Amino acid sequence: MSNNNRLSVCIIGGGVAGLSAARVLQKADVPFVVVEGSKRIGGRIFSFQHKGGFLQHGATFVNGDRNEIYRIAKREGLIKDVVGDFDLYRDFSDVRMEEDDLTMEDKAAFTAFTKDLEEKYENLAERNPHLTVREAFDEDYKHFIEECPSRSSRLHSFNSLSRLYLSYYEMEWAANTNQMALGNFTQWDDESETSDESFSLNSIGYKRILDELAGSIPDALIRLETTVRNINYENQESVFVNFADGTSEEFSSVIVTSSLGFLKAHAAKFFVPPLHDEKMRAIEAIGFGDMQKLFLEYDKPFWSEDEDSIKTIGLSSSPLLGRGNLFEVVKWDRKTLTLWLSGSAVEYAGMKTDEELKIEITEHLRKSLNNDSLEFPTRVMRHGWRNDPLILGSYSYLTPSSIQMGDANAILANPIHSHDGRPLVCFAGEATHSSFYQTTCGAFLSGEREAKKLVDNIT
Numbered sequence: 001m002s003n004n005n006r007l008s009v010c011i012i013g014g015g016v017a018g019l020s021a022a023r024v025l026q027k028a029d030v031p032f033v034v035v036e037g038s039k040r041i042g043g044r045i046f047s048f049q050h051k052g053g054f055l056q057h058g059a060t061f062v063n064g065d066r067n068e069i070y071r072i073a074k075r076e077g078l079i080k081d082v083v084g085d086f087d088l089y090r091d092f093s094d095v096r097m098e099e100d101d102l103t104m105e106d107k108a109a110f111t112a113f114t115k116d117l118e119e120k121y122e123n124l125a126e127r128n129p130h131l132t133v134r135e136a137f138d139e140d141y142k143h144f145i146e147e148c149p150s151r152s153s154r155l156h157s158f159n160s161l162s163r164l165y166l167s168y169y170e171m172e173w174a175a176n177t178n179q180m181a182l183g184n185f186t187q188w189d190d191e192s193e194t195s196d197e198s199f200s201l202n203s204i205g206y207k208r209i210l211d212e213l214a215g216s217i218p219d220a221l222i223r224l225e226t227t228v229r230n231i232n233y234e235n236q237e238s239v240f241v242n243f244a245d246g247t248s249e250e251f252s253s254v255i256v257t258s259s260l261g262f263l264k265a266h267a268a269k270f271f272v273p274p275l276h277d278e279k280m281r282a283i284e285a286i287g288f289g290d291m292q293k294l295f296l297e298y299d300k301p302f303w304s305e306d307e308d309s310i311k312t313i314g315l316s317s318s319p320l321l322g323r324g325n326l327f328e329v330v331k332w333d334r335k336t337l338t339l340w341l342s343g344s345a346v347e348y349a350g351m352k353t354d355e356e357l358k359i360e361i362t363e364h365l366r367k368s369l370n371n372d373s374l375e376f377p378t379r380v381m382r383h384g385w386r387n388d389p390l391i392l393g394s395y396s397y398l399t400p401s402s403i404q405m406g407d408a409n410a411i412l413a414n415p416i417h418s419h420d421g422r423p424l425v426c427f428a429g430e431a432t433h434s435s436f437y438q439t440t441c442g443a444f445l446s447g448e449r450e451a452k453k454l455v456d457n458i459t
């Protein structure tokens with residue numbers, strides 16, 4: 001039998017949750033090691049150098065002003081602006097479409113129609129949290145078309161604008177609108193006065209935040225390129241962590257911070273003995289969507305000095321650009337655009353080379369903007385989260401079936417205890433936070449939460 005007091009804690013994953021857990025254990029003098037399968041720490045914080053700053057493949061904005069991520073951003077002078085989550089989707093007058101039969105009247109009517117929908121859904125969520133965004137929208141859209149006879153003849157235009165409107169939810173919530181429950185609007189909370197604003201950061205942004213999070217943790221306690229194949233806790237006293245290289249190590253406890261995408265794909269074999277049914281149901285029920293950015297670098301911008309974003313709609317048959325598209329000018333490098341991809345466009349992009357994407361995007365922009373000489377981007381920069389074997393998607397959201405379970409995030413978070421009641425296998429990560437899921441802030445809080453449970457148990 002082992003003496004668990006002499007064994008370390010194994011933190012699986014060097015993302016925000018893993019690092020915040022490490023900080024708590026470090027402070028409390030509890031021995032630990034962070035094992036990270038990839039070559040870098042940060043997980044879904046992934047900054048890469050570009051010109052004089054850093055672009056972010058993952059987290060970009062900070063939510064709420066009452067959390068440690070905000071405090072770091074504030075202290076380090078990283079905060080640039082306050083941005084309304086829905087700002088770019090309040091007005092459809094500037095939308096450009098490939099088959100451009102959109103009239104100004106169509107755009108004005110659609111803008112008026114969607115103006116109060118977000119607020120309406122927030123209220124509706126109180127009474128009907130299980131309804132999906134798509135169900136609620138379809139009902140309203142049907143009335144919008146029916147209430148004015150001339151709109152039926154403009155169905156093609158309004159259907160196109162609807163695709164763009166719905167793509168906001170796919171992008172902002174990384175959620176399939178057929179699966180995204182209205183309950184997200186009441187459940188999600190960044191603990192600030194208004195939950196529909198976030199902070200944009202300067203050209204350093206999350207690079208500095210990650211440096212700060214990792215700063216106090218000795219390098220020797222973070223093992224990179226160390227993938228965990230599975231964990232065995234059947235003796236109910238310690239945990240054997242089996243690594244992909246065939247080695248194995250015994251720990252007093254583990255904190256699993258793998259993404260919900262990873263758990264969906266691997267939970268059935270990752271835990272020995274298997275997780276109980278309710279936790280497996282929570283893993284299945286909580287949604288984990290697809291969203292990623294394509295950074296498109298140009299020699300010469302085709303947009304004007306005062307343009308910060310371009311909204312387009314492709315043909316409904318296009319898997320890449322058929323939904324609504326948002327191209328945003330990078331504020332500190334006006335020669336680069338961020339194209340936000342969501343839903344099945346992410347899967348499609350994952351199968352294409354950069355050259356193929358450049359062609360498809362340029363053809364779409366040429367047709368939408370009526371500019372046959374619009375140039376190709378010189379470079380595409382991207383990270384496919386869906387194909388990242390240790391992430392397998394972007395972030396979590398509530399579905400009707402997860403809401404049906406009560407607090408599915410809390411069920412996911414519940415630790416497995418040893419035979420003498422000690423937390424043996426703990427669960428952290430953004431998807432384990434009941435109200436601040438999806439975010440770096442929620443991930444941070446979840447890591448702290450689980451590490452404190454271990455510290456409290458020792459002291």
Ligand SMILES: Cc1cc2nc3c(=O)[nH]c(=O)nc-3n(C[C@H](O)[C@H](O)[C@H](O)COP(=O)(O)OP(=O)(O)OC[C@H]3O[C@@H](n4cnc5c(N)ncnc54)[C@H](O)[C@@H]3O)c2cc1C
Nearest residue numbers: 013015016017037043044059060061228429430438440443
């Ligand atoms: C495109 C995109 C944009 C985003 N934008 C924002 C934003 O603007 N603001 C915001 O707050 N949040 C944003 N998020 C979400 C935010 O990045 C995440 O919620 C947060 O970073 C998750 O942290 P985590 O520690 O829970 O998980 P992760 O960051 O996924 O960390 C888990 C780590 O565990 C490792 N791992 C997994 N399994 C194993 C294993 N078996 N063995 C070893 N290592 C393993 C992974 O490699 C990973 O490094 C965005 C995410 C994406 C993808």
